[in-house]
Amino acid sequence: MKECRKYQNHLVDYLAGEVNSDFKTELDQHLVTCPGCQTELQQLKTTLEILDQEKKTSVSEISESEFLVRVRSKIEKHQRPVTARWIFRPKWLGVGLAAVLVILLAASLFKEEISRLTNKDTVTLSSEEVTQENLAEYGLNQLLTPETDESLDQLYIQLAKDYYQNEDLTTVLADFSPSDFETLENKIKNINLNIK
Amino acid sequence: MSNSIEKKMVPDSDLELIEKFQRGEEQAFNQLVLKYQKKIYDLVYRMLRNNEDALDLAQEVFVKAYYNLKDFKRESAFYTWLYRIALNLSFNYARQKKVRNFVSLFDLGDTLPAKNNPAEDLQQNQITMAIDQAVLTLPKRQRSVFVLRYYDQMPYKQISEVLGKTEGSLKASYFQALKKLQKKLKAYR
Numbered sequence: 001m002k003e004c005r006k007y008q009n010h011l012v013d014y015l016a017g018e019v020n021s022d023f024k025t026e027l028d029q030h031l032v033t034c035p036g037c038q039t040e041l042q043q044l045k046t047t048l049e050i051l052d053q054e055k056k057t058s059v060s061e062i063s064e065s066e067f068l069v070r071v072r073s074k075i076e077k078h079q080r081p082v083t084a085r086w087i088f089r090p091k092w093l094g095v096g097l098a099a100v101l102v103i104l105l106a107a108s109l110f111k112e113e114i115s116r117l118t119n120k121d122t123v124t125l126s127s128e129e130v131t132q133e134n135l136a137e138y139g140l141n142q143l144l145t146p147e148t149d150e151s152l153d154q155l156y157i158q159l160a161k162d163y164y165q166n167e168d169l170t171t172v173l174a175d176f177s178p179s180d181f182e183t184l185e186n187k188i189k190n191i192n193l194n195i196k
Numbered sequence: 197m198s199n200s201i202e203k204k205m206v207p208d209s210d211l212e213l214i215e216k217f218q219r220g221e222e223q224a225f226n227q228l229v230l231k232y233q234k235k236i237y238d239l240v241y242r243m244l245r246n247n248e249d250a251l252d253l254a255q256e257v258f259v260k261a262y263y264n265l266k267d268f269k270r271e272s273a274f275y276t277w278l279y280r281i282a283l284n285l286s287f288n289y290a291r292q293k294k295v296r297n298f299v300s301l302f303d304l305g306d307t308l309p310a311k312n313n314p315a316e317d318l319q320q321n322q323i324t325m326a327i328d329q330a331v332l333t334l335p336k337r338q339r340s341v342f343v344l345r346y347y348d349q350m351p352y353k354q355i356s357e358v359l360g361k362t363e364g365s366l367k368a369s370y371f372q373a374l375k376k377l378q379k380k381l382k383a384y385r
Binding site for chain 2: 008009010011012013043044046047048050051053054055057059060062064067068070071072074075078180182
């Protein structure tokens, strides 16, 4: 059975005459002695014949020039002014920004007020609690400076830009090489192992 | 088989067009569209099994490419990158429109050649519809491999570059895809 599995993945190529001569000889010999693989081969052949009936029917022809015009039209439609894009910005952008704000605040707290916090018990604030009043209570309200606002604005613009260029992962994934996928797969496996 | 694809896809020429586009020559992008529109349209049609959706989505593939071509890393050939975008968008599109459960009879009519014998037409329609439905039930990877290998006749090496899987696993996926189609199409044997 294990031996059959080794050959079955190559049966389609065998039918198409796309296996090398050494392997073909080996497969021929196996087929002579294995009724299971013979049946498998025959069934595959029949399935391919059925599929071929549909394959012959051509896909609708497209007008080359019209296709290009439509692509160009869509590109122009996407090139709206930035202000118009902001009106239709996706809801998740707000959630993302809230997360960024919390991370930035946490980073600022850690960096600039570490000495103050080390003199007190640990204080945890939820995102709703991060207000001017609460920060003032801990003497941290000066962290919300115009510079911080400006950085957040830039981040917001970058996020909006990213959204319209990568509204899903399609292009990100398209840049992935096979080794990237393997690395990612290994990382995910490691994370799963650590969780377990 | 590999020769036919290699002849149509010349990476150097694509890179030249990409460089021109990145320097601001919009015309270069038009040439890329003209060069690949048929292949991308066919690929998307085979994935979605619906002409109208395929036309719309194939255009989206190029819009997506237009906006991201400036950041194209050149780690892979342009067509590999374009095929990945097309496959990823196809799955997103299918999920959004739930085309899995919908195969248009009007659309099928467009794809079939006119015949004189109505009985033959009907039988052909039924087979086409059954194949459409069977293909749409294939899992993501198996469907991608099946479409690239069976319809596009892409060599495993190139499919491996597009999907980021080993040739051995692709052969197994292709075999499994055919086995599933075999089960779904047993009534037509």
